[in-house]
Amino acid sequence: MKALALIATVITGILLLYGTRDFPAWGDPQSPANRHLSPYYIENAVAETHVPNVVTAVLGDYRGYDTMFETVVIFCAGMAVASVLRRNKS
Amino acid sequence: MKQRLERATGQHPGDSPIIKTSVRLLVPFVQLFGLYVIVHGHYSPGGGFQGGVALGASFILLALAYDLKTSIRHFSEGANAVLANTGALIYTGVAALCAVMGGLFLDYSALDKLIPLGPIEWRSFGIFLVEVGVGLAVMSIMVSLFWDISSGGEMDEGL
Amino acid sequence: MDGMLQEVVAKYNYWIYVVLMMIGFYAMIGKRNLVKKLLGMNIFQTAIILFFVSTGVKRGGGIPILDKYKVLAEGIDPTQIVNPLPHVLMLTAIVVSVSVTGVALAVMQRIHREYGTLEEDEILERISE
Numbered sequence: 001m002k003a004l005a006l007i008a009t010v011i012t013g014i015l016l017l018y019g020t021r022d023f024p025a026w027g028d029p030q031s032p033a034n035r036h037l038s039p040y041y042i043e044n045a046v047a048e049t050h051v052p053n054v055v056t057a058v059l060g061d062y063r064g065y066d067t068m069f070e071t072v073v074i075f076c077a078g079m080a081v082a083s084v085l086r087r088n089k090s
Numbered sequence: 091m092k093q094r095l096e097r098a099t100g101q102h103p104g105d106s107p108i109i110k111t112s113v114r115l116l117v118p119f120v121q122l123f124g125l126y127v128i129v130h131g132h133y134s135p136g137g138g139f140q141g142g143v144a145l146g147a148s149f150i151l152l153a154l155a156y157d158l159k160t161s162i163r164h165f166s167e168g169a170n171a172v173l174a175n176t177g178a179l180i181y182t183g184v185a186a187l188c189a190v191m192g193g194l195f196l197d198y199s200a201l202d203k204l205i206p207l208g209p210i211e212w213r214s215f216g217i218f219l220v221e222v223g224v225g226l227a228v229m230s231i232m233v234s235l236f237w238d239i240s241s242g243g244e245m246d247e248g249l
Numbered sequence: 250m251d252g253m254l255q256e257v258v259a260k261y262n263y264w265i266y267v268v269l270m271m272i273g274f275y276a277m278i279g280k281r282n283l284v285k286k287l288l289g290m291n292i293f294q295t296a297i298i299l300f301f302v303s304t305g306v307k308r309g310g311g312i313p314i315l316d317k318y319k320v321l322a323e324g325i326d327p328t329q330i331v332n333p334l335p336h337v338l339m340l341t342a343i344v345v346s347v348s349v350t351g352v353a354l355a356v357m358q359r360i361h362r363e364y365g366t367l368e369e370d371e372i373l374e375r376i377s378e
Contacts, residue, residue: 005279013271017264025259027308029328034307038334039327042313046320049213051132054313054333055340059137060217063337064196067220068181070341071227075178077348078231081355085243134314139344228344235351242358 113155120148128225132214138224145225146232158241161233167245170230177227184219262303270296283360283367287353294346298339305332 024031041058051057059067121144128141153161185196193200198216199209207215237245269292276289313333315325361367364375 002279005275008278009271009275012274013267016267016270020260020263020267023260023263024304026262026303027306028259029307029310031304033304033335034327034332038305038332041333042315042327042330043325046315046317046325048210049217050210050317051214051217052315052317052320053132053134054315054330055135055336056131056137056217056221058333058337059340060220061196061198061213064185064220066337066341067224068185068196070344071178071181071224074231074344074348075174075227077352078174078234080352081235081238082243084352084355084359085238086245087243137340139340232347239351239354239358242362 109155113151117148117152120151121145124148124225124229128221129218131221132218138221139228141221142225142228143232145229146236149229149233150236153236153240158237158245158247162237162245165233167234167237170234173226174230174234177223177225177230180223180226181220184216184223188216263300266296266300266303269299281369283357283369287350287357290353291346291350294342298342298346301335301339301342305335307331 024033028034041054041062045054045057045062046052049057049061051061124141124144124147126141127136127144128138131137131141149161149165152164184198184201187204188197188200189195191200191203198213201212201216202209241247273289273291273293273296276292277286280286280289307328307330310329310331313330313336315330357367360372364372366372366375
């Protein structure tokens, strides 16, 4: 069983290492991840929200839904832990 | 469970006056730093999540240095539940208020009709309101996660 | 030789993340203990978080906290600032990972209370009894 797991791990690792061949180089300003959406945020976040920290501006305003459901997720986690562990006191 | 009970009734392994005194001195500064991280999130690295975790860590530190009872005495279970709900409610409430005031859901510039600050300034201030809600929710959920997991849901004796 | 060295310098961070991810993957599928599986999942998540943050790096780029009045007056060149989007996504991912770890630990404590063990095969034995 352990040997099977090790073989699966090694094969997956080799496939992923092969996949990194097509990745953009580290620190490349022209990589696809850096060209598509983020220049808009960097150029316009300060003018549109007056928040110097772009991460906060994107987190709280442009991706507000993301952060809202994030809060809901952590709230649900707290409720889940309480309902799984706490016993009735009476 | 039995081991834990035996250990809890006897002398605490980490029970030392040095740790207790230094934690008692440290906790207010940790909380002040947490508030600073939440409020200053617009101008420096930080925000609701990080500041909330720092605030929660102060109570967890209290529970580790003293015991679970002390931390519950300073931050009661009821207050914990109320703050967690308030945090989530502040976020969704601000978002819904934007929709009620005639804008889109989560479009803070619509709140300009309520207090005329200017739509762009409202977008900045709306992020602050939301971050406060996130900070409250994260703080109380972190503390309650620690209480529940360290005491097995009993809320009497922790680590 | 020079080209190969350049390839190594450009890609070695991805290789490190793949190795880290495979350590977590092996812990998740190879280990029998539930706590070890959970730790493996945490290592896996850490590898993904590091990978995402590293995709946002720009060589010589500054932090995404700008000078407000300067930007309002004269604008900014996006190639000089690192990509803030992966930072935002990974901030939420970290919080989700904390929540998942908390819920998993709670469920494990409940399993231990019910069956007295956290070893997978022993739990299966006790369930079938």
